[in-house]
Amino acid sequence: MDIVSVPLEIMKNTWKYLGVALVFYSLIVGLLGPVPRLVILNETIRNLYFHVPMWFTMITLFGASVGYSIGSLRKNSLRHDLTAAVLAEVGVLFAVAGLLTGMVWAKFTWGAFWTNDPKLNGTAISMLIYLAYFVLRSSVEDPEKKARLSAVYNVFAFALMIVFIGILPRLTESLHPGNGGNPAFSNYDLDSNMRAVFYPAVLGWILIGFWIAQIKTRLSFLETPWD
Numbered sequence: 001m002d003i004v005s006v007p008l009e010i011m012k013n014t015w016k017y018l019g020v021a022l023v024f025y026s027l028i029v030g031l032l033g034p035v036p037r038l039v040i041l042n043e044t045i046r047n048l049y050f051h052v053p054m055w056f057t058m059i060t061l062f063g064a065s066v067g068y069s070i071g072s073l074r075k076n077s078l079r080h081d082l083t084a085a086v087l088a089e090v091g092v093l094f095a096v097a098g099l100l101t102g103m104v105w106a107k108f109t110w111g112a113f114w115t116n117d118p119k120l121n122g123t124a125i126s127m128l129i130y131l132a133y134f135v136l137r138s139s140v141e142d143p144e145k146k147a148r149l150s151a152v153y154n155v156f157a158f159a160l161m162i163v164f165i166g167i168l169p170r171l172t173e174s175l176h177p178g179n180g181g182n183p184a185f186s187n188y189d190l191d192s193n194m195r196a197v198f199y200p201a202v203l204g205w206i207l208i209g210f211w212i213a214q215i216k217t218r219l220s221f222l223e224t225p226w227d
Helices: 005-012 014-032 042-075 078-109 118-139 143-171 192-223
Strands: none
Touching: 014 042, 014 192, 042 078, 042 143, 042 192, 078 118, 078 143, 078 192, 118 143
């Protein structure tokens, strides 16, 4: 690597360094910085910095996966199909992280790891829908047929996920803020100190999510015998 290529490589990877920096910042300040003293929530409100960014990252990755699936259909590209699958895999990883952090939060605020809440149930259904996506992929051997079926299924899976975690909880009774008539966090307790940590955390985890997907995509390309 010559002298000229070094700064170019640094610029190329700037978004990765930014993601790492933002995540470390949100972890440190999120655990040590000031937070509103609220009834029931108390110190557990710090979980907002970790739980909610997982969902933002999950939705962003699933959305990018759908974009590549559509690209796979338009261009008949197996590489686009494989990229869509990898993005969906990493999206599920963040979905699990969001579910686990939410369960811990629920235990300390609602008294149980799992309640009969429409958003929790919708999340569980959405994860099953995406797990079925991977079962579909593994059950079809022909690469082109797999790509077409997976792409169509992925589009519907994303639409159903938005319905189950974004629309239905707002139409029914829900314990989650911003759903079922409950005010959202930003309406009553997300002060300026928390915003200074929350938004960087969201951006940082999204960048980390794409970095993980990029690494896994490159490995998958190396392992795949292309014609």
